[in-house]
Amino acid sequence: MSGLRRQDGAALALVRASARLLPASQRAGWLREWTAELHSTSSASGWPLLRALGAPVDAVALSWHLRRGSGSVIADARHAVRSVVRRPISSAFVIIVLALGIAASSAAFAVVRGVVLAPLPYPDADRLVVVWDQNRSLGIERSGPTPANVVDLRTRSRAFEGLAAWYAGEPRTMSGWSAGSSSDSPEDSSGPTKVAVALVTADFFVVMAEPPMLGRAFTAAEVAAGDPVVVLSHALWRGQLGGDEAAVGAAITVDDQSLTIVGVMPPSFAVPSADTVLWVPWDFDRAYERLGHVPRGYRFLHVIARLRREATLEAAQTDVDRVMAGLAAEHETNRGWSSVVVPYKMDLVGDLRPALLAVYAAVTFVLLIALTNAAHLLLARGVGRRSELAIRAALGASRWRVARLLWFEAAILSIGGALVGAALGSVLLRAVLGLAPRDLPRLADVAFGLEGVLYSLAVGVAAATVLGAITVMAGVEAAGVAPGRARTGSGEGGRGRLHGGLVVGQVAAAFTLLVMALLVVQSLSRLLVVDAGFEPDGVLVARVFPDARKYDTVQKRLAYFDELRGRLDALPNVLAVGAASGLPMNAYNNVPSVPFAPINQELVPEAQEADVFMATVGYPQAMGMRLLRGRGFDDRDTTESTPVVIVNETLARAAWPAARDGGVGEQVRMGFGRARELSFQVVGVIADARSRSLKVEPIAEALRPHAQAPYVTMNVVLRTDLADPMQLAESVRREVLAIDPTQPVHSITTMSESLGSTVAPDRLSMWLLGALAGLALMLSAAGVYGVMTYGVRAQTHEIGVRMALGSAQRAVAMHVLRRGGGLLAMGVVVGAGLAWVASRAMSALLYEVSPTQPASYLVATVLLSTALLLACWLPARRAARVDPAIALRS
Amino acid sequence: MAKFLTYSSSLILRALAAGSPYGFEIMDVTGLPSGTVYPALRSLERKGFVRARWESEAVARSDSRPARKYYELTAAGDEELARVVERFPGLERALPDLSARSL
Numbered sequence: 004m005s006g007l008r009r010q011d012g013a014a015l016a017l018v019r020a021s022a023r024l025l026p027a028s029q030r031a032g033w034l035r036e037w038t039a040e041l042h043s044t045s046s047a048s049g050w051p052l053l054r055a056l057g058a059p060v061d062a063v064a065l066s067w068h069l070r071r072g073s074g075s076v077i078a079d080a081r082h083a084v085r086s087v088v089r090r091p092i093s094s095a096f097v098i099i100v101l102a103l104g105i106a107a108s109s110a111a112f113a114v115v116r117g118v119v120l121a122p123l124p125y126p127d128a129d130r131l132v133v134v135w136d137q138n139r140s141l142g143i144e145r146s147g148p149t150p151a152n153v154v155d156l157r158t159r160s161r162a163f164e165g166l167a168a169w170y171a172g173e174p175r176t177m178s179g180w181s182a183g184s185s186s187d188s189p190e191d192s193s194g195p196t197k198v199a200v201a202l203v204t205a206d207f208f209v210v211m212a213e214p215p216m217l218g219r220a221f222t223a224a225e226v227a228a229g230d231p232v233v234v235l236s237h238a239l240w241r242g243q244l245g246g247d248e249a250a251v252g253a254a255i256t257v258d259d260q261s262l263t264i265v266g267v268m269p270p271s272f273a274v275p276s277a278d279t280v281l282w283v284p285w286d287f288d289r290a291y292e293r294l295g296h297v298p299r300g301y302r303f304l305h306v307i308a309r310l311r312r313e314a315t316l317e318a319a320q321t322d323v324d325r326v327m328a329g330l331a332a333e334h335e336t337n338r339g340w341s342s343v344v345v346p347y348k349m350d351l352v353g354d355l356r357p358a359l360l361a362v363y364a365a366v367t368f369v370l371l372i373a374l375t376n377a378a379h380l381l382l383a384r385g386v387g388r389r390s391e392l393a394i395r396a397a398l399g400a401s402r403w404r405v406a407r408l409l410w411f412e413a414a415i416l417s418i419g420g421a422l423v424g425a426a427l428g429s430v431l432l433r434a435v436l437g438l439a440p441r442d443l444p445r446l447a448d449v450a451f452g453l454e455g456v457l458y459s460l461a462v463g464v465a466a467a468t469v470l471g472a473i474t475v476m477a478g479v480e481a482a483g484v485a486p487g488r489a490r491t492g493s494g495e496g497g498r499g500r501l502h503g504g505l506v507v508g509q510v511a512a513a514f515t516l517l518v519m520a521l522l523v524v525q526s527l528s529r530l531l532v533v534d535a536g537f538e539p540d541g542v543l544v545a546r547v548f549p550d551a552r553k554y555d556t557v558q559k560r561l562a563y564f565d566e567l568r569g570r571l572d573a574l575p576n577v578l579a580v581g582a583a584s585g586l587p588m589n590a591y592n593n594v595p596s597v598p599f600a601p602i603n604q605e606l607v608p609e610a611q612e613a614d615v616f617m618a619t620v621g622y623p624q625a626m627g628m629r630l631l632r633g634r635g636f637d638d639r640d641t642t643e644s645t646p647v648v649i650v651n652e653t654l655a656r657a658a659w660p661a662a663r664d665g666g667v668g669e670q671v672r673m674g675f676g677r678a679r680e681l682s683f684q685v686v687g688v689i690a691d692a693r694s695r696s697l698k699v700e701p702i703a704e705a706l707r708p709h710a711q712a713p714y715v716t717m718n719v720v721l722r723t724d725l726a727d728p729m730q731l732a733e734s735v736r737r738e739v740l741a742i743d744p745t746q747p748v749h750s751i752t753t754m755s756e757s758l759g760s761t762v763a764p765d766r767l768s769m770w771l772l773g774a775l776a777g778l779a780l781m782l783s784a785a786g787v788y789g790v791m792t793y794g795v796r797a798q799t800h801e802i803g804v805r806m807a808l809g810s811a812q813r814a815v816a817m818h819v820l821r822r823g824g825g826l827l828a829m830g831v832v833v834g835a836g837l838a839w840v841a842s843r844a845m846s847a848l849l850y851e852v853s854p855t856q857p858a859s860y861l862v863a864t865v866l867l868s869t870a871l872l873l874a875c876w877l878p879a880r881r882a883a884r885v886d887p888a889i890a891l892r893s
Numbered sequence: 894m895a896k897f898l899t900y901s902s903s904l905i906l907r908a909l910a911a912g913s914p915y916g917f918e919i920m921d922v923t924g925l926p927s928g929t930v931y932p933a934l935r936s937l938e939r940k941g942f943v944r945a946r947w948e949s950e951a952v953a954r955s956d957s958r959p960a961r962k963y964y965e966l967t968a969a970g971d972e973e974l975a976r977v978v979e980r981f982p983g984l985e986r987a988l989p990d991l992s993a994r995s996l
Contacts, residue, residue, distance in 0.1 A: 032962075039959040040917045054917060057927025064932040068939075 014055035083411030101420025104373025106427035117449030197749035215266030218251035421463025510830020520776035536692025538627025542754035581622030602670035633687030803890025823875030942970035
């Protein structure tokens with residue numbers, strides 16, 4: 004019957020397929036039995052296919068049984084879980100130690116990922132670059148390009164898809180908004196506020212490639228025509244405008260000018276900075292119409308460009324070099340200047356990068372120390388299990404099975420450590436982010452997230468591999484020992500060497516970390532005692548930027564600031580009041596860099612330059628600057644009197660190198676723009692101040708009296724005897740509004756705060772490295788203590804013999820200490836080598852501290868030796884107290 | 894002590910004792926499916942109640958079929974059968990007595 008034969012074929016196929024489920028050794032016999040059975044069925048009666056359905060069931064049941072019988076993976080895993088649970092305390096210790104290391108490491112990873120690794124939240128952000136001007140002969144690493152350079156770069160370079168410029172100008176007064184383009188019924192009456200504005204060229208949004216969330220960006224035609232349009236930030240739109248979609252097309256009033264809102268950017272858009280709320284179009288030709296040309300001398304722009312898809316950074320640099328060389332040949336003002344192309348992300352996080360990488364390296368050392376401690380604990384646990392393993396081996400367990408079992412245990416503990424570590428890490432990350440200064444770049448992009456958990460698990464898997472390998476090395480060796488001997492086996496030998504090696508590694512890692520932390524501590528302490536040239540404590544700074552169009556004459560401006568000074572001077576607890584166009588460590592500096600020369604020399608553009616501050620009477624006193632010679636500004640300096648300046652020592656030395664204590668009474672010439680050369684009489688010399696950064700040596704500076712150069716954007720400085728200068732903030736706001744209710748204070752801060760934020764990255768890395776070094780010291784002391792205690796316990800019998808043979812207690816203690824000391828010494832030697840490499844890599848972080856400076860190495864040695872010898876001393880004492888009678892009986 | 898056998902295993906023991914020595918015949922007389930009979934046979938073998946042997950090739954060839962695997966009760970299997978018969982009194986009557994036929 005053909006039907007039956009077809010069934011036979013199918014039944015046989017099913018049986019053959021099922022056979023594949025079995026181990027090869029069983030397959031032939033099993034198959035033979037089933038085919039024989041099928042044969043008799045087909046030749047007799049029944050349904051062979053129906054009967055064959057039992058074959059897969061049989062095969063699965065048989066193979067499951069065979070695997071279990073021969074010691075399956077599942078059985079070993081089950082056994083490993085049992086042995087982890089059976090020693091709850093030592094298991095918990097291993098998990099906690101690993102969790103500490105993994106938590107620190109995963110938190111640091113989250114920060115590095117968010118700040119350094121993650122791309123910026125803009126389309127194709129890796130093609131965004133910034134361009135800075137550079138003048139090596141003047142020692143200027145970075146300067147903003149000039150408007151003319153921007154135009155030239157845009158037209159002559161070939162590497163960029165687009166090149167835009169922005170300028171974060173003075174904050175503007177926003178005094179309300181109205182629905183509908185021409186309605187004059189203001190709906191917002193919360194009063195005027197100062198807001199941060201970015202002036203951007205037409206192609207800014209094209210380069211960024213980030214479309215507005217609502218509406219559109221401004222068009223090239225609008226920019227060229229000078230149309231009063233504006234793009235808002237998400238924050239401003241949500242806050243002041245209540246998130247009303249009708250805002251697009253409405254008008255806002257900025258500095259008494261009505262601007263039409265054309266678009267709203269998404270919340271992630273933060274260029275130039277997170278507090279930019281308005282983007283206003285900027286066209287060089289219109290802006291410099293009065294000048295007649297786009298200026299080539301003012302270096303103040305920020306340039307952002309998008310590389311062509313096929314262009315590399317190197318190609319762009321070569322291209323820019325070519326353009327700049329051409330410009331230097333054509334224009335005198337370009338001589339000596341080159342440009343450097345930097346990835347935008349690097350530009351944002353550049354200062355933070357070395358600190359973060361150092362912290363990450365430190366955290367890795369802590370992780371290694373934690374791993375070593377976990378290995379110590381696992382090995383010590385193994386002592387109690389030597390006989391168990393030996394019995395297993397004697398009963399026929401292969402070395403491979405013993406290894407697998409130990410590996411499973413290491414894996415369970417490591418993964419447990421990773422999970423606890425991930426939880427701890429996210430808590431730790433939140434704590435660190437809370438401590439970090441708010442203005443560190445990209446901190447908003449940092450989150451623990453799924454990546455943090457995956458990272459923790461990956462470290463856990465790596466830990467499992469390493470710990471597994473270490474315990475297997477020790478365990479398989481134990482399994483090779485006969486069960487009877489295993490119980491009394493001495494702790495020395497292979498396992499002792501393994502422990503010793505781990506201790507050396509641990510001490511080396513701790514030593515490296517200590518050196519790194521000590522170097523950073525020294526660097527910061529030097530930075531904090533640097534003579535800044537001014538007294539930041541007790542100084543309140545109020546930024547006041549009255550609208551230049553309202554205060555359009557010299558008289559109005561002088562009257563405004565005179566009245567302000569008078570009112571603030573009359574406040575209680577105010578010791579001195581002044582104002583300047585720029586302040587040390589200040590983002591809103593309005594300070595031109597100009598060439599200078601003594602009156603008897605020609606002005607050589609850009610040969611030597613000075614930063615020129617416009618300062619009122621009282622400014623040097625309020626800022627706590629020291630007048631070395633001559634006089635400060637006073638009522639004698641007016642628009643009609645001889646132009647005067649106060650110069651700093653660096654300028655005086657540069658201009659009159661021959662004269663010691665020279666300067667006062669001399670004449671100096673300065674070039675303000677092309678063909679505008681002015682000469683000044685020096686009336687005073689002040690001590691140098693570090694205006695750009697505490698880390699940057701003072702540069703030549705000059706103060707011009709505000710009365711002779713009445714700038715309108717000024718920083719008002721108050722010196723007070725109040726412990727917290729911010730207590731004056733409300734009174735200052737009130738007085739400023741009392742003069743002109745339409746011109747509020749832009750912002751109030753203290754000088755200590757601005758100074759603090761410049762050393763914030765240093766401070767943060769000091770705290771983090773310090774904390775990590777402390778943790779490393781603790782962990783390695785605990786590790787050494789554990790190892791020595793274990794060694795003493797394992798050698799109790801031997802110690803007993805020694806003492807029975809007449810060894811003194813002292814000698815026994817010394818024996819233990821000698822071993823500890825030897826390991827310590829080796830660790831320090833290895834650590835010194837490691838630290839030498841690590842500290843050179845972190846030299847970018849250090850201020851006036853040589854990375855190889857011996858003091859740090861010495862202090863680290865002393866600290867580590869003290870902690871570790873103490874950790875050895877306790878077990879040594881225990882060894883000395885061993886009672887030989889008891890020890891020999893054991 | 895050892896756990897009691899399941900009813901199926903007991904029934905298979907009984908079938909073996911009654912003279913049904915290989916899988917499909919056991920299925921025929923007990924009505925159990927193949928997915929029950931074979932795993933049960935292997936389990937009984939592991940417990941030492943049955944042992945298996947291959948039929949001689951000569952016999953198989955004379956019948957022009959492949960050699961079968963035959964199962965038979967061990968001494969322990971006999972004892973176990975006595976125990977399970979006490980436990981499942983219906984067992985004795987559950988199968989037709991085939992021993993007569995095989996004679």
